[in-house]
Amino acid sequence: MGANNISVVSSLFVFSIMFLSISSALHTAGTRRKQYTPCKNMVVFFHDIVYNGENAGNATAAIVAAPQGSNLTILAPQNHFGNIVVFDDPVTLDNNLQSEAVGRAQGFYLYDRKNTFTAWLGFSFVFNSTYHKGTINLAGADPALNKTRDISVIGGTGDFFMHRGIATLMTDAVEGDVYFRLRVDINFYECW
Amino acid sequence: MGANNISVVSSLFVFSIMFLSISSALHTAGTRRKQYTPCKNMVVFFHDIVYNGENAGNATAAIVAAPQGSNLTILAPQNHFGNIVVFDDPVTLDNNLQSEAVGRAQGFYLYDRKNTFTAWLGFSFVFNSTYHKGTINLAGADPALNKTRDISVIGGTGDFFMHRGIATLMTDAVEGDVYFRLRVDINFYECW
Amino acid sequence: MGANNISVVSSLFVFSIMFLSISSALHTAGTRRKQYTPCKNMVVFFHDIVYNGENAGNATAAIVAAPQGSNLTILAPQNHFGNIVVFDDPVTLDNNLQSEAVGRAQGFYLYDRKNTFTAWLGFSFVFNSTYHKGTINLAGADPALNKTRDISVIGGTGDFFMHRGIATLMTDAVEGDVYFRLRVDINFYECW
Numbered sequence A, B, C: 001m002g003a004n005n006i007s008v009v010s011s012l013f014v015f016s017i018m019f020l021s022i023s024s025a026l027h028t029a030g031t032r033r034k035q036y037t038p039c040k041n042m043v044v045f046f047h048d049i050v051y052n053g054e055n056a057g058n059a060t061a062a063i064v065a066a067p068q069g070s071n072l073t074i075l076a077p078q079n080h081f082g083n084i085v086v087f088d089d090p091v092t093l094d095n096n097l098q099s100e101a102v103g104r105a106q107g108f109y110l111y112d113r114k115n116t117f118t119a120w121l122g123f124s125f126v127f128n129s130t131y132h133k134g135t136i137n138l139a140g141a142d143p144a145l146n147k148t149r150d151i152s153v154i155g156g157t158g159d160f161f162m163h164r165g166i167a168t169l170m171t172d173a174v175e176g177d178v179y180f181r182l183r184v185d186i187n188f189y190e191c192w
Helices: A002-034 B002-034 C002-034
Strands: A040-049 A061-065 A084-092 A103-111 A119-128 A133-142 A149-158 A164-175 A179-190 B040-049 B061-065 B084-092 B103-111 B119-128 B133-142 B149-158 B164-175 B179-190 C040-049 C061-065 C084-092 C103-111 C119-128 C133-142 C149-158 C164-175 C179-190
Touching (some): A061 C061, A119 B103, A119 B119, A119 C119, A119 C133, A133 A164, A133 B119, A133 C149, A149 B133, A149 B149, A149 C149, B061 C061, B084 B119, B133 B164, B133 C119, B149 C149, C084 C119, C133 C164
Antiparallel strands (some): A040 A084, A040 A179, A061 A084, A084 A103, A103 A119, A133 A149, A164 A179, B084 B103, B103 B119, B119 B133, B133 B149, B149 B164, B164 B179, C040 C179, C084 C103, C103 C119, C119 C133, C133 C149, C164 C179
């Protein structure tokens, strides 16, 4: 039985190595899905020019709903609570409104808090250029006065087929009630 | 060859055990993603007080859009078809409006059916307390007269990074057109 | 040691086979998640009849928000930019409005571009029939003049528990500003 024992010991040794590799493979597989290192990331800027009754030519967004007593050319009192704004904003790769747009940010935001600036966003980045073809769909809460705010990438199409992830919003500039610019760091954790 | 045979048999025995553990590990990995047992769950309540023109002080929600012929202080006829309501509601851990709020429910709902009460919701639970830090983003159809209604958790941030799941809504109280309270059982099936 | 060597070789041979099966199992698991062949697919049609002030009886959708200067019975100028439409549309399995509805499409769309027809959709397919029970939740950009447009299936409930995928929209008919019909090819890539 001596030979067998040695054989079993040898086998167990090889088993152990194998088991480690398999565990490691399993772990890698797990890590690939659950890792906190993005499988893809990108930074874009978008520029929102709200229609105020006098800037029809270059406005990219319009107030389309407001609470009782408000109108559609001035953002509502109480931190704009209740305003819904529809937008079609140019997306650029740097913070310059004049840079070539690589896509559009299209959808809506609504102001949902009376005692501070908080918005809720549902929109898409739509790309149809050499930069990218496809869409990234996003939704989430935007406590606009925080330095950074995380919303969800809830899906994507084309180059972003089935992607999910987190988009971090940062206010890059605000000019009165008419113009703001957001920097968006998009980290995809499911890339397909 | 007798020794070898025994050795191979021993080896196979160990293999079998190993294989079972590995299968089991694989199965667990699969199960973890696809199991119908949640990886995390929570129960919260939220309280919606609709502005009716006279309750500006404690209203947490406002009608901001309505079909032609309706106004913004009375919910529309035909089961409120066409009303969009923006809300910022306190979230509590029990069914008492006076309990300490552990977070906010922020977003919108719209009534989308003429012959019964049916809503569509897009909103977030926003937590920034010792209870939780992070957001849970939700969307889905709410046939409000059903005892329970399932909507989707479409993403999350912070404590709920990349989570997905199902939120089951139950109407816990209704007081006229002004106040309602929902109980929400959230079951996450993807937890990361 | 000859016997042991043979034993180890035999063992390694069995290991190799095992390892291959395990690799293959792992690979299959990976493929199952990331494959571009849908795990389930379906084709439905939905029919949208916009309220124009005169068709209250059979309208299934109503304009509920509009930019300044527009009204709620005529779609806005500039490609309807800023209109939000709430809908509760019948869903059929063929392109005939008179066919039996197997479900409803409920939610909203908004027109978000001044110089062409582009919409953003947030809605659910709600099934409660022998065809299916459950909901499919969708969101995304709809550049309506393109032959096909992809939006995201961001979640599902009931028969579509936790599903994700892509819905491809095709305009099947348009009659003035009042009626349109969309064909929707839904491909699920995560089925649970």
